[in-house]
Amino acid sequence: MKMKLTLLTAAAFTAVSAVFPAFAADDKIVVGFATAQSGFMQAYDQPAADAAMIRIDEINKAGGLLGKKIEVVKADTKSDRAEGAKAGLSVLDQGADLVVVSCDYDFGSPAALAAEAAGKISFFLCAESVKAGIQGVGPHSFSASVLAPVQGATMAEWAFKKKNAKTFYRLLDTWTEYNKGICDGFDWMMPKLEAQGAKLVGKDTFKNDDASIAAQITRIKALPKEPDAIMLCTMMPGAVSAIKQIRAAGINSMILNGSGVDGSYWLSAVPDLSNFFVPVQGSIYGDDPNPDVQKFNAAYKAKTGQDPSSQYVYPGYVMIDVWAKAVERAKSTDADKVVAELEKMKGEPTLFGPRTFTSELHHQNTAKYLIAETTKGKPHIVDSWTISEPIPLDALMK
Amino acid sequence: MSISTPATDPILSAEAIAARKPGPFSLAGKSIVTPILLVLILLAIAIVTMMIGSKPFNQVIIDLFVRVILVVGLYVFIGNSGVMSFGQIGFTCLGAYVAAWLTINPVMKKMSLPGLPDFILKTKMEYWQAAIFATIFAAIAALIFGRILMRLSGIAASIATFAMLAMINTIYSNWDRVTGATSSVVGIPIVRSIWPYFTAAAIVIFIAWLHAISRAGLALRAARDEPTAAAASGIDIPKQRLIAFVISGAIMGAGGALTAHSIGVVTPDNFYLSLTFVTLSMLVVGGMGSLTGSVLGVVILSALIQGLRFLEAGVPVGGSMLALPKGLQEIALGIIMIVILVLRPSGLFGNRELTLNRNRSE
Secondary structure: OHHHHHHHHHHHHHHHHHHHHHHHHHHEEEEEEEEOOOOOOHHHHHHHHHHHHHHHHHHHHOOOEOOEEEEEEEEEOOOOHHHHHHHHHHHHHOOOOEEEEOOOHHHHHHHHHHHHHOOOEEEEOOOOOOHHHHHOOOOOEEEOOEOHHHHHHHHHHHHHHHOOOOEEEEEEEOOOHHHHHHHHHHHHHHHHHHOOOOEEEEEEEEOOOOOOOHHHHHHHHOOOOOOOEEEEEOOOOHHHHHHHHHHHOOOOOEEEOOHHHOOOOOHHHOOOOOOEEEEEOOOOOOOOOOHHHHHHHHHHHHHHOOOOOOHHHHHHHHHHHHHHHHHHHHOOOOHHHHHHHHHOOOOEOOOOOOEOOOOOOOOEOOOEEEEEEEEOOEEEEEEEEEOOOOOOHHHHOO | OOOOOOOOOHHHOHHHHHHHOOOOOHHHHHHOHHHHHHHHHHHHHHHHHHHHOOHHHHHHHHHHHHHHHHHHHHHHHHHHHOOOOOOHHHHHHHHHHHHHHHHOOHHHHHHHOOOOOHHHHHOOOOHHHHHHHHHHHHHHHHHHHHHHHOOOOHHHHHHHHHHHHHHHHHHHHHOHHHHOOOOOEEOOOOOOOOHHHHHHHHHHHHHHHHHHHOHHHHHHHHHHHOHHHHHHOOOOHHHHHHHHHHHHHHHHHHHHHHHHHHHOEEOHHHHOHHHHHHHHHHHHHHOOOOHHHHHHHHHHHHHHHHHHHHHHHOEEEOOEEEOOOOOHHHHHHHHHHHHHHHHOOOOOOOOOOOOOOOOOOO
């Protein structure tokens, strides 16, 4: 009998010691930031990462996640792809349960792929390509922002329905995937609007670093009538020059854009810009209809000493928010369980609009956007819009 | 060539020539120590990495081995011919994309790269098979480009190689149905074991050594040091350069394939100016004319970069963290490189190789 007891104790002891390491690492939840802390991507990653930290601090103050504190580990990608892979592995080595990667698909994917290979969840801070997720990384990868095509589609439909724009002109800067994405969304929406009486009167392309887009402007001027709206699919730094040249040529059509040109930092370069529209997830201009967004802006200022510079701050906050909710619901940080909970989110309310994830798309193919209009060089929120139907996957994969 | 009157010219007598002629493998026997030592150094690094067992450090060393391959590839052409080529990274780009084309899952490939020929669309190879094809593809490209470029010399050749790099980059950045243009090509299987990279680096070091002591390598170095005398002795300089250019291109292609497998993503701008300058500076700092220089240049500069990066991340001193400002690593590295080049203009190793005996036997 005694012998048996000893054996049992020994067995129990072995069992306990075998599982003990797992428990030892289990008194905290680790979020790893494999993002750019130096180099050009830092300008995009840092604000969103700061916003993520605000949400993490809130959760920790409220008692943590599953009763555990969230601990943050960081590794710098130096805005370099090869370093990105190392940064991803480095935070994984430090026990990251969630790997946060760079804003851009190209720069974030090496770290995300490392996380995927380790069976961990990765979240792109604000990538807007459909590849930033299942399609380009794997089933454990997500993006916290909204797909670029949604921005193009939102602007087209809103301009048609609310501003009564009938004739559209599409001007695409072929420099990045992001730009092409905006115009892809516009192209998907346009036939639906044409069935209701809108008309696409022309398309043209340019390159971000073109010093002059005089040829493109001449073609717009050659139209029998100035188009009601120009869908401008471009981003910084070339956007400023393109907008300036369009206005200098005396073209006063509405200019529709993607979120990439949000922010007032560049507006002094185009004095008195008017009739200019940008879709945003939240307002940095102090006039967001949601008072909680205003509160967030104040918290951001308190933490970083400055106001958000563009709407790309916000996805970082949303990211931690939805992930933490999924962890609470799964009662575990196990990647597969958390992914399953994330995929159950259908219109999950967040500070910056509802979020949906499915087993096919870990990204937003529809979203509620605020519309920011710039009048005489002053941006302000004028409306909000959600596209009438989500963009289907095959249109996104084009 | 006929030898004129052996009786009147004792230096050229048959016996005298025979006496001075080295044994069949004497050069190989004398110099094989160098590649062996270099491979042993890399092996030691690999074993230490295994023992440390940290994943990020493992990746650092994988990177180091890939760089060794690329810089040795540069050495084969630049070191032996003395012609500065800015274009070799172009072959790395070609190799990386071949690896991507051949190893990505056919379903994904059909979606992202629909313009590929049907037989490539259907293939799914192991990474090492793809690496062999990448090597061959890059070598063929080097042969075609080299036929034209190797007629040039001096600055004209350098600029022409640079033009070749720009051309490859432009084609790969715009041919979207085949290369995906500027967007990342994903789905390349990632190889995180250190040994394939070590093996490839070791093979490449031996190939570089074999080429350097071969007839072609010796003739090319003679042409580098004394072009007129070499040409007068019957060395076909463009041909010898072409041989080195093709071998170098092949090595760069293999390096490209391994780069692709080490991070799992390729884009054309991965293989452009910044990689060109990083690898060239490793070669120049190590010593352009020496295989040892090219291998140890990578090891030393990589160690410096990692050391500085470690300091940037911060070291706990007492109760506080001592950290260098972010971005200082690049500046410090630049300063260190300048100091090395001021003190040793022909690089750390110049023309010398690593051997066991301190005095070089000439």
